[in-house]
Amino acid sequence: MDKQPNSAAIGSTSLTDKLPTQDDWQVLSPVAILYFAVGVFKHLFGNIIYLIPALAVSYKSMLEHPYIWFPSILTAFALLLLFAFVSFKLYRYRLTDNNIEIRSGIFSKKHLNLPFSRVQNVKIEQPIYYRFSGHACLQLDTAGAAKNEAKLVAIKLHFAEQLKTRIQGQAQTDATDVNQDNLTANTTDRLNTTVTNQGKQEKVLNQRQLSDLIIHGITSNRIWIFLGGMAPFYDNIFESISEWLTTLGIDFTGLFSLQTHSLLEVGLYALSLTMLVMLVLVSFSVIGAIVSFYGYTLSKLDDKYIRRSGLFTKHEVSMSLSRLQMIVQKQDWLDVILKRINLNFEQSNSFGKNQSSSATSNKIIVPSIKPDECQALIDDAYPNNSLHTLIFNDGFEPISKRFIFRNIVYLLTPIWLLATYNTLIDDKLMISALVSALFIALCALVFLRWKRWGVARDEQFVYIRKGLIGIDYYCFPTYKLQQTQFKQNLLMKKRQLASVKFVLASGSFKVPLISQTLAYEMIDVGLYQVESSQKSWM
Structure with a gap:
């Protein structure tokens, strides 16, 4: 039998106190009922797109017969509150020195045991309805499947901050305990840094004004x-x-x-x-x-990036530099005109199809920054990168023009000829003209896609350029590669062309129709960097 849950003990825990023992199962504050209710409502609202056809057909009936629909709505609201209350009553968690356990679920019981060493990202969220009571939510993300994520809701904000620091410190310590006998000077320094982090001040790297958010x-x-x-x-x-x-x-x-x-x-x-x-x-x-993004601030504490933002729900996301997998510089067509860039710092995600929203948000986004601000942030993370030079000098190796020929001649042209023939037989000249106009527009888009696509590398990084009307740049350290794939069919082999696929913990990228020599060179150098580098990809 579990001991009677003790919610007061957790709230008073300090960073230097010992974490609760295995027998200390905790309950949430009653304000968690509101969190579960809002969560159910968000889930229903997020799937309302599937109900639009039904609502479009029946909403007149709803207006004409409110005495039927109004009780149904009240019943649904009551069920929502009941679900939230039961979820609150069944939720239990406890902490040890090295892991967190969570029991939850109404119809499907869940028991999660998450070691701190597996925690990749720690987020603190404070919805607007928690600000008055001083509560917050602590999200723990891993590099594995989305089902291994943990979330503590309705805990005191000061305890969430303390627990975040405790987990991050323990994660770094556990990661190095396996090779304790072979610790290098750099690793020892990093452990000492973890201990002394609390006494240091964060360095503000970037802030977003209201005008930037409007843009x-x-x-x-x-x-x-x-x-x-x-x-x-x-x-x-x-x-x-x-x-x-x-x-x-x-x-x-x-x-x-x-x-x-x-x-x-x-x-x-x-x-x-x-x-x-x-x-x-x-x-x-x-x-x-x-x-x-209201109140957006990106700061840095030693090797950790910390992003804070949010008008109603305040979010705090922290990311260790060692866990950064790649940097993505994105520009839509309006961004190109206004000379603004959206910069993404991406780390590991879950490759499952049914990812939760938290599993797909393992990145720090810096919205609508100017090119000089963007480059300063990239240089801070990757000091030896050559992205700016490559962009300025157009140093990317373009993909083959066979990309244009393949898509236009083999794919679009047969469809256009068939559609044009059928419309001309029926004397539908206007439709035929529209089909031809669409064909020309698609050919232009294929050309733009070819024009944007390119790849480059140096001794430490791989750079990929792609886009359509806008343009995106991807930069990642070569030693972060998890897998490479070389693809070549008979026609490509005849013309000495190949496609390369790079797989990282944050996703995969395919570069089609580059020269065979460049493809082999990039794969060989990448695999050598992975084998010879002593750096951890996490």
Whole structure:
């Protein structure tokens, strides 16, 4: 039998105190009920896209028969609260000197035992509804499967900070205990640094202002996803807007009538309406950027990067430099025009298909920074990198022009010829012209894709360039490679071409149709670096 849970003991634990023993099972604060309720609501809201067709069909019935739907909504709300309460009652956790155990689950019981040495990333989240009570959530991520992640919810903020420091220190110590007899001077220094971290101050590397977040919201806008999700409601939306404008004395239908207005006037009305809708949708994206990155600060404490941000929910993500797998410099087409860059510091992720949101967020994002700020951060992480020089001098090796020939001649042209032939037989000249215009646009995109793709390397790093209208750069140390693949079919072999795939703990990247000599060279050098380097990839 487990001992009676003791929630008070945990809250008073200090960093120098001994962690609770194996018998000390802990319960969460009652405010955790709110966290579980919000979690269920987020899950349902995140999957509402699948319910849009059903809602589009039945929402009129819901309005006409509220006496049927209103009790159903109340029942669903009651079930949500019941689920949150039961989840809170069944949640237990305990800590030892080296690991954390968590018991949870209603229908499927879970018992997680996570050693601190396997913890890759420690995050602290403080939702807005926890700020008044001083509680927070502690997320522990691993480099393994998403199911091995742990999350402590509704613990005191000061204890979350203490536990984060304790886990990070223990993880570094455990990682070196296996080779204790062969410790190098650098490793000893790193252990000493872990002990003295608390007395040092963080160095602020970058901060984002409100204007930067507005730019990020504009450049990262994904209005097409929103418009696609709203497609079933278009008729009803336009009908409602038309009725509302009619009550204001505006004839919405008459504005677009060619019988009362010229073609130029109708075109101007349509353009104005489109711009207004775009402005509203962009404003949603801007608000989302502000909510996610408000108060953004990127700082560094010894070899740890720490990111803090969030308007309603405050997030704190820390990442050791040794766990950094690669740096990604991203630019969409608006970023290129405004000369802004989104910089990602990426570490290991889970390769499973059913990853949780936390498993896929093992990166530090620096939104909408200027090129000089971006390069300063890259140089801080990888002092000997040549990315700036390669970009400035266009030092990337392009992929073969066979990429253009293969995609246009073998793939797009047969489809275009078949579609054009069928439309001309039926005398559909307009459709035939549209098909030809689409074919030309796709050919242009293929050319841009070829133009963007390139690869380069130096003694320590591999650099990959890719993109379409925007452009992305990837930079990673060669010794971080987990696997390389060399692919070559008969046609490629005849032309001495090959494709290379680089696999890292943070993901994989394929570079198609480069010279066979360069492919072998990059693989040989990469494998040599992995075998000869004494550095750990984690």
